[in-house]
Each structure stands twice: as structure tokens, then as C-alpha cells.
Amino acid sequence: MNQKYDFTQALAEADRCLLCHDAPCSKGCPANTDPGKFIKKFRMQNIKGAVRTIKENNILGGACGILCPTSKLCEKECASSHLDRPIQIGKIQEFLVRHGRDIGFKVFEKPEATLEKVAVIGAGPAGLSCGAELAKKGYNVTIFEKMGEPGGVLRYGVPSYRFSNEYLKAELEDIISLGVKFECNHPIKEEGEAEDLLTKGFNAVFIATGLWDAVDIFDKKPEGVYNSVEFLSSPHTGRLDIVKEWIKDKKVAVIGGGSVAMDCAGYAVTLGAKDVYLVYRRSFCQMPAEKNERIESLENNIHFMILNQPKDYVTDVNGVVTGIKLIRTELAPAQGSQRRSPLEIKDSEWILDIDLVVEAIGNKAFENSNKLYPGVDVDSRKLIKASLSNCRTSKQAIFAGGDIVRGPSLVVNAVQDGKTAASTIDSYLKQRRD
Numbered sequence: 001m002n003q004k005y006d007f008t009q010a011l012a013e014a015d016r017c018l019l020c021h022d023a024p025c026s027k028g029c030p031a032n033t034d035p036g037k038f039i040k041k042f043r044m045q046n047i048k049g050a051v052r053t054i055k056e057n058n059i060l061g062g063a064c065g066i067l068c069p070t071s072k073l074c075e076k077e078c079a080s081s082h083l084d085r086p087i088q089i090g091k092i093q094e095f096l097v098r099h100g101r102d103i104g105f106k107v108f109e110k111p112e113a114t115l116e117k118v119a120v121i122g123a124g125p126a127g128l129s130c131g132a133e134l135a136k137k138g139y140n141v142t143i144f145e146k147m148g149e150p151g152g153v154l155r156y157g158v159p160s161y162r163f164s165n166e167y168l169k170a171e172l173e174d175i176i177s178l179g180v181k182f183e184c185n186h187p188i189k190e191e192g193e194a195e196d197l198l199t200k201g202f203n204a205v206f207i208a209t210g211l212w213d214a215v216d217i218f219d220k221k222p223e224g225v226y227n228s229v230e231f232l233s234s235p236h237t238g239r240l241d242i243v244k245e246w247i248k249d250k251k252v253a254v255i256g257g258g259s260v261a262m263d264c265a266g267y268a269v270t271l272g273a274k275d276v277y278l279v280y281r282r283s284f285c286q287m288p289a290e291k292n293e294r295i296e297s298l299e300n301n302i303h304f305m306i307l308n309q310p311k312d313y314v315t316d317v318n319g320v321v322t323g324i325k326l327i328r329t330e331l332a333p334a335q336g337s338q339r340r341s342p343l344e345i346k347d348s349e350w351i352l353d354i355d356l357v358v359e360a361i362g363n364k365a366f367e368n369s370n371k372l373y374p375g376v377d378v379d380s381r382k383l384i385k386a387s388l389s390n391c392r393t394s395k396q397a398i399f400a401g402g403d404i405v406r407g408p409s410l411v412v413n414a415v416q417d418g419k420t421a422a423s424t425i426d427s428y429l430k431q432r433r434d
């Protein structure tokens, strides 16, 4: 597991920074968290200033420090990579946010909410970021959340061994301190309800509902087969003891090769599974999960069943899953720069005996989600059509961002969408006022 920095380690790492004039790392951050600036401040011993830079630019700066795939973002651009290795920006960022809290430093003063009412639907990273930015500007913000507590995937998806609830609570306190109001256990679910908020005293609506329907592998789903959402959210939905009971000393298969599949496999290990298998139809190198996540999974004794395509489930007389019928695959010959696709090998079917399966091949929008906003254009996947440069939808006063617009993405992108939407909503409402 990736160890967190203490003060000495964080400063030693910051001391490696070349203090580039043009700070390419800052350009690599989708949310403009500005690592070039906060690392420089840290180097100058201006620790509160460094924390302020992070949190003012990115209200979920601590979460991003832990969860960002930095090797593809800020650290990819770091000039030190050309000398030896990039500065560990994510770890410095996480340290600074945590240290700021430890010394009791409050970045934000509660602003006066004198401006219009804005509704945000969904308390995941996009909704939280939009709500915080609008509150800072003086808007009266209410976030409607269908679950019992805010956080979205940060609470109900990412396992707590990677991102703890205490950490989330601290990030949320900063947002609450800005005066953002939360209405949890309040799904916006009736036909046209999202748009109706405009007739109920709200002057603009930001939709940030994310993707919460699992993509199924087969039409049938026998007993003992679960999806990643129900599996990973079990600590928060009162089902942890049941899931523990299912998993303990059992053989568990996770189907998928992305970050969510790695999370499910890791979570199964922490719950005491005897053996955990990751079943993936392509090669190890083709797995969408980050390299460090794959290595961590290997170190966690997870068995990689790569180049195996699931064909069907095997069940006992009671209809409970006992195995997965797999067929071995090989990669098609390379054709230019195209990704080599997996080809099934004739007569190579075999059965992997297991006690429980978690399907983790992706999430999609709720089948009927667009009924909440019939006036808003969606695409064939039910994702809301909105411009990433301003988060405007096809309907005036309704804005959208995060995964429900982008498809499965990243926390840092959702944070940026929240910031973009807040800025557009502010311009829109100012214009209306004038």
C-alpha cells in the first residue's frame, strides 16, 4: 500500500522540484490545482499559503492527492522525469491538506449567501465542487442527494482502505463551512422533477448524478453474482456483515480489468476471501487499470486469469453460482497502431470453480434517468449532452457535468466540471440580473 508522507518526507520531495518557470506540472492538472505554485510556497516554508492554493483551486484537493492517476496527469509533465523520476505531486498535495487540518488551519470563512438559490443534484465530486464554488461567490446552494450521506463514489464506491471515511468527512467539513446545504435521502426521481426545481424557487440547476447502473455481462444473473456497485457500497448500506459472511474463506472471481475491478478484488481480500481471481479477456498490459494498481493487486496475491473470456455461469441445482465457463483467448496479430483484439481459441473451454462472482465491467446511466429532465438532450447512452467548456445543456438554466456527461471518468475531471459549471451559472445569473 502507498504510504503517506510525513513532514520531512514531503519537504524532501518538494526540495527535488526544479521550480520550472513555466510549471508544466500545473498545465497537466485538469482542475488547475496549480502544483507549481503550492510546491514553491511549501519550499519557501509558507505552508498555510500552500494549503490555501490547493484548497482554493480544488475543494477536494486532499481526495485528488490520494486518488488521481498522477502518472498520466501532473506528474507526467514534471521536468524531473527527464533527470530521474517525477516529483510525487499527489503525495505532497495529500500531505499538505492533511497537515493543514492537523494544525487547525481554516482556509475558508463563511461567505454571506446574498445571491440567488441554485440547486445541485448529486453530492459526488462534481456536485460538491460546483456547490462549494457557488457558495464562495455568495449563492444560496442546496445539494439534493439520493443516498443517506454525501460523497458519491468517494463514499459508496472507492473502498475505505484506499480513501477513508474520516478523510472524506474532513473534506466535506470545508464545504459545509462555506454554507452549502445538503438534503440527503432526497432523490430527485419524479418525471420532470429536475427541471421543475426551476419553478420551485431555484434559479439554476446543476445535474451531477454520475453513473450508478452496472453493465451486466450476461442476461442471467444467478444467486451469488453481484455487481461492483452493490459489492463496494456494502459498508454503507448495512450489508457489510452479510457480504463478509459470503466472502470469508471463499473463492471469489472478479470479472473486469479496470480500476474498479482492482478495487473489488482488493476489497474481497480485505474481507477474508480464500482466493481472489481477476478474470480478463485481454492481456495484462492491456488492462485499463493503472500499472501501480495492477502491481499492488499482484502483491496482494490476487490471481490474474488473463486471456480468458467468460462465456456463461455454472450453477448448482438451487441456481447458485458454482463456477464460470471460460474460453481461452489469444491476441490477434498486430495491425498498425490498433489495439490487438482477443480471439477465442477453439475447444479451449474450461470451468473456474468459484463461490462468488463480482461483475466489474463498468457503470452506465440509469435506464430512465433522462425522465427527470425531459427537456435536456441526451445521447444514445443516456449521457447528458453538455459542453465541457461551459457545462451548458440544451435547456436554459440547466447545467450538467461529471460522469453523467463524460461517461466513466476521474474525480479531478468532475471537480473541474463543478468549477466550470459554477462559473457559467454565475455569468448566466449575473446577465439575468442585469
Ligand SMILES: Cc1cc2nc3c(=O)[nH]c(=O)nc-3n(C[C@H](O)[C@H](O)[C@H](O)COP(=O)(O)OP(=O)(O)OC[C@H]3O[C@@H](n4cnc5c(N)ncnc54)[C@H](O)[C@@H]3O)c2cc1C
Pocket: 067, 068, 069, 121, 122, 123, 124, 125, 126, 127, 144, 145, 146, 147, 150, 151, 152, 153, 154, 157, 158, 159, 186, 187, 188, 189, 208, 209, 210, 211, 212, 232, 259, 260, 263, 372, 401, 402, 403, 404, 408, 409, 410, 411, 412, 414
Ligand atoms: C469503484 C470506483 C473507484 C474509482 N476510483 C477512482 C480513482 O481512484 N481515481 C479517480 O480519479 N476516479 C476514480 N473513480 C471515478 C470517479 O469516482 C468518478 O469519475 C467521479 O466520482 C464522478 O463524479 P460525479 O460527481 O460525476 O458522480 P458520482 O461520484 O457518481 O456522484 C453522483 C451522486 O449523485 C447522486 N444521485 C444520483 N442520482 C440522483 C438523483 N436522481 N437524485 C439525487 N441524487 C442522485 C448519487 O447518489 C451520487 O452521490 C472510481 C469510480 C468507481 C466506481
Ligand code: SF4
Pocket: 028, 029, 030, 031, 032, 033, 034, 035, 058, 061, 064, 065, 068, 070, 073, 074, 075, 089, 090, 093, 412
Ligand atoms: S489534483 Fe490531481 S492531477 Fe491535479 S495536481 Fe493534484 S494530484 Fe495532480
